[in-house]
Amino acid sequence: MFPVKFQTVNGFKDILPDEAVRWRRLEEQARAVFRRFGLREIRVPIIESTELFARAIGEATDVVEKEMYTFADKGLTLRPEATAGLLRAYIEHGLHVQQPVQRLFTIGPMFRHERPQKGRQRQFHQIDVEIIGASEPGIDAELMAMAQMLLNELGLKVSLEINSIGCPQCRPGFRTKLVEYLNKRLDGLCEDCRRRIHTNPLRALDCKNKGCKETVQAAPSILDSLCSDCDTHFAFVRQQLDALGVQYALNRFMVRGLDYYTRTTFEFITNELGAQSAVAAGGRYDGLIEQLGGPAKMPGIGFGMGMERIVLLMEQQADKEESADRADCFVAALGGQALTFAAPFVHQLRCLGFVAAIDYSCRSLKAQMKQADRVKARFVLMIGEEEIARQEAALRNMGTQEQSAFSLHGTAGELAARLAELITEKGKHEQAYC
RNA sequence: GUGAGCGUAGCUCAGCUGGUGGUAGCACCGGGUUGUGGCCUCGGCGGUCGUGGGUUCAAGUCCCAUCGCUCACCCCA
Numbered sequence: 087m088f089p090v091k092f093q094t095v096n097g098f099k100d101i102l103p104d105e106a107v108r109w110r111r112l113e114e115q116a117r118a119v120f121r122r123f124g125l126r127e128i129r130v131p132i133i134e135s136t137e138l139f140a141r142a143i144g145e146a147t148d149v150v151e152k153e154m155y156t157f158a159d160k161g162l163t164l165r166p167e168a169t170a171g172l173l174r175a176y177i178e179h180g181l182h183v184q185q186p187v188q189r190l191f192t193i194g195p196m197f198r199h200e201r202p203q204k205g206r207q208r209q210f211h212q213i214d215v216e217i218i219g220a221s222e223p224g225i226d227a228e229l230m231a232m233a234q235m236l237l238n239e240l241g242l243k244v245s246l247e248i249n250s251i252g253c254p255q256c257r258p259g260f261r262t263k264l265v266e267y268l269n270k271r272l273d274g275l276c277e278d279c280r281r282r283i284h285t286n287p288l289r290a291l292d293c294k295n296k297g298c299k300e301t302v303q304a305a306p307s308i309l310d311s312l313c314s315d316c317d318t319h320f321a322f323v324r325q326q327l328d329a330l331g332v333q334y335a336l337n338r339f340m341v342r343g344l345d346y347y348t349r350t351t352f353e354f355i356t357n358e359l360g361a362q363s364a365v366a367a368g369g370r371y372d373g374l375i376e377q378l379g380g381p382a383k384m385p386g387i388g389f390g391m392g393m394e395r396i397v398l399l400m401e402q403q404a405d406k407e408e409s410a411d412r413a414d415c416f417v418a419a420l421g422g423q424a425l426t427f428a429a430p431f432v433h434q435l436r437c438l439g440f441v442a443a444i445d446y447s448c449r450s451l452k453a454q455m456k457q458a459d460r461v462k463a464r465f466v467l468m469i470g471e472e473e474i475a476r477q478e479a480a481l482r483n484m485g486t487q488e489q490s491a492f493s494l495h496g497t498a499g500e501l502a503a504r505l506a507e508l509i510t511e512k513g514k515h516e517q518a519y520c
Numbered sequence: 521g522u523g524a525g526c527g528u529a530g531c532u533c534a535g536c537u538g539g540u541g542g543u544a545g546c547a548c549c550g551g552g553u554u555g556u557g558g559c560c561u562c563g564g565c566g567g568u569c570g571u572g573g574g575u576u577c578a579a580g581u582c583c584c585a586u587c588g589c590u591c592a593c594c595c596c597a
Contacts, residue, residue, distance in 0.1 A: 090564095095589085096588085147595090148595045148596080149592075149595080152521080165558075166596095166597085184528060194526095198595090198597095200594090200595070200596075201521085201522090201592090201594090202589095202590085202591095203592065204590085204591065204592090205597085206595095206596075206597080210597070211597090213575095213597095214597095261521080261583080264567060278594070289595095294593090330532090343595065343596055353597095360591075360592085361592060361593085362546090362596085362597080363595055365597070366597070370596095390597050392596090392597030393596070394597080395597065396597095418555095418556090420555065442535095444548080450553095450555075450556095451555040451556055452553080452556065452557080453549085453550085454548095454556090454557090454559085455555095455556050455557040456557055457557090458556095459557040459558055460557090460558065463557090466556085466557080468555080468556075470555060472555080480556090482557090482559070484558090487556095489556085510556095
């Protein structure tokens with residue numbers, strides 16, 4: 087039984103080097119945008135106590151009920167989302183004392199035991215942003231504007247939908263009204279939604295079933311049931327979005343899957359990801375911090391951005407750009423003696439900060455040139471018997487095909503420094519690579 | 521947890537109503553260029569047809585089981 091083939095387990099994926107280029111671009115762009123908005127990075131463990139997630143996300147949610155990777159005997163769980171862990175860290179370290187408003191982001195893997203499909207893995211990655219300690223509606227608008235800026239700069243076309251789901255003061259009233267409405271129209275609802283009336287009636291509002299969609303069209307709107315504080319808040323959010331030039335659509339049917347959300351909720355959506363539509367989503371969670379044992383009445387708002395989904399969109403939508411993985415100089419060594427020259431040389435070039443490559447196999451020059459081409463080398467330095475005899479290597483510019491002699495007198499360090507100067511100098515004149 | 525579809529070379533795929541696994545494309549290696557890349561050209565490497573059973577003179581093809589993957593439902597980023 088020896089030729090056991092191992093493979094990634096279901097729902098987990100390798101990100102191979104070619105694809106990792108896109109991931110890196112996403113992360114770098116995110117960091118660049120976040121810096122402009124004064125966000126600071128925080129890194130927290132991917133394992134927390136099961137109890138933390140149960141409290142934050144809600145005991146009755148699908149995520150907690152059936153999707154968590156839990157080590158039952160240890161009371162620990164792989165995080166299914168990032169907010170809970172960040173807030174735990176915020177509270178544990180008393181960050182609010184240092185700075186009343188904390189603007190934080192983190193990037194990393196999350197885990198949910200769901201059946202995988204397009205744009206959904208069991209290990210998936212999120213860019214997560216939280217602004218804690220500020221309740222002003224301007225914050226809500228700024229956060230959405232920032233997410234949109236990032237998506238725009240990645241070259242993606244997605245749309246923004248917003249809603250307000252009220253607060254513990256006004257939502258129960260709406261819930262009652264909605265249940266009343268739904269109960270009168272059971273015929274128009276799918277089986278799931280009839281069940282939802284008892285478990286989570288708001289979910290019926292965003293059911294994909296056609297009949298439910300029609301039935302729900304005339305349902306009472308949450309926006310008409312907001313208390314005056316929530317209503318004022320949401321009006322300001324919309325006004326601010328307009329002022330910032332952020333395009334959005336109001337979606338009174340939008341609901342959240344996690345219990346902690348209050349007031350403003352939003353989703354950046356696309357119809358180019360199969361059954362998945364949200365690429366980033368979030369909202370306010372004004373009661374959550376207190377609920378987790380933090381300071382009373384501490385507000386917060388945040389969003390998660392699904393990196394797999396963004397990367398899929400980047401593949402489909404964004405301009406293909408040339409990979410930056412490019413060698414400055416490839417040193418072709420022909421024969422063992424040449425290697426003793428070439429290797430220290432390449433090492434010195436690398437010390438000087440250049441991307442240098444070498445092939446130790448001593449294959450034919452043709453083969454090595456092909457290899458140089460594959461690593462997109464801008465220059466190739468050729469060292470063979472003749473060159474060693476003459477003490478002059480050949481330096482070839484791969485873009486222009488120009489070739490010149492390069493004296494081999496001096497120590498490896500001196501030679502590398504001179505070569506570095508040469509390839510920098512020549513590289514300035516021809517950016518184009520054909 | 522539920523449903524549907526698909527497993528042939530490293531990758532993308534042909535393979536008809538069962539009748540010898542494809543000069544297939546890409547990639548890789550080598551020759552054409554006694555030491556010069558991309559384009560071209562010629563050649564080479566590469567497969568227990570996911571696995572196990574069954575039907576048949578004969579199975580990549582039909583049937584059953586099993587494993588894996590994909591998509592969708594639920595739910596969610």
